[in-house]
Amino acid sequence: MAHPDLAAEPTIRVSDLSLSYPAHAGGREFAAVEGVSFDVPRGDVVALLGESGSGKSTLARFLAGRAADAGEKAARIKLTGGAASVFDVPMRRLSGRTRTRLTAYVGHLAQDAGATLTPELNVGDILFEPIAERSKNFDREELGERIAEMMDIVALPLAKLQEYPYELSKGQRQRVAVMRSLMLDPALLIADEPTLGVDANNRPRIVELLRWYRARTNATMLLISHDIGMLEALVRDVLVMQEGRLVGHGEINEIFRHADHGYVQRLAQALRATAYDEIAEE
């Protein structure tokens, strides 16, 4: 059985990778990612950009080891070509045990995670849950201090710990979801639009939380985000996808300065105008 090697270099290795959704409802198998290759070196923060439907979430979910997580069969992601490894664990045909081992180190913030917080739990329990599931013997006090620090960074009053998801605004729920994705101290964080649905005043709070986390842990991060504040504060390299393919890869300023691909050029222009909401919806 492959054991995750946290010192693996690079942390993520993707080679000519193709991913599909199975055929369903009389339709054909759908190729969401086609022939993509890139590495994410250990400790780097890389952004995955691209218009809606370009395959970003599919790739993120697959690399986070959550390809088979979806309830319905039709939403399970299948590797149809090439290879990928995370912490030197090959992602082809992951056994249940290997997957559990791997996902213990890989935080995944799913798309619109704030909307799927457990409705029966208050915020405090939502945050404690990942740790309580792993071990009964955790230091509640130490963890409480960490939670208080995170709440402060994202500007949520401690009284919110007693509230339930339905009592929070959309942006507050999203902030809780981002905090939750960090609770197990992941050595790799894969986050799908961490600031989506958060108002402009509070987006920098999430950026700050991720910066704080990185300074504390030096974790590797793959972020799907068109948030210019986040890109500027955290990201060195970007990957740009279009229709399942990688159409740009490199240092953020370089790639936008010398963009030779039509979509990358348009994206660069839009980002300069900081119209990120529109890009995400394009």
Ligand SMILES: Nc1ncnc2c1ncn2[C@@H]1O[C@H](COP(=O)(O)OP(=O)(O)OP(=O)(O)O)[C@@H](O)[C@H]1O
């Ligand atoms: N369960 C599924 N079954 C079939 N096709 C799917 C499924 N989920 C996503 N797709 C398709 O796969 C393609 C890639 O979707 P994906 O969500 O990865 O794109 P994305 O770049 O993350 O887009 P967005 O920014 O809108 O989330 C899209 O064409 C989408 O319609």
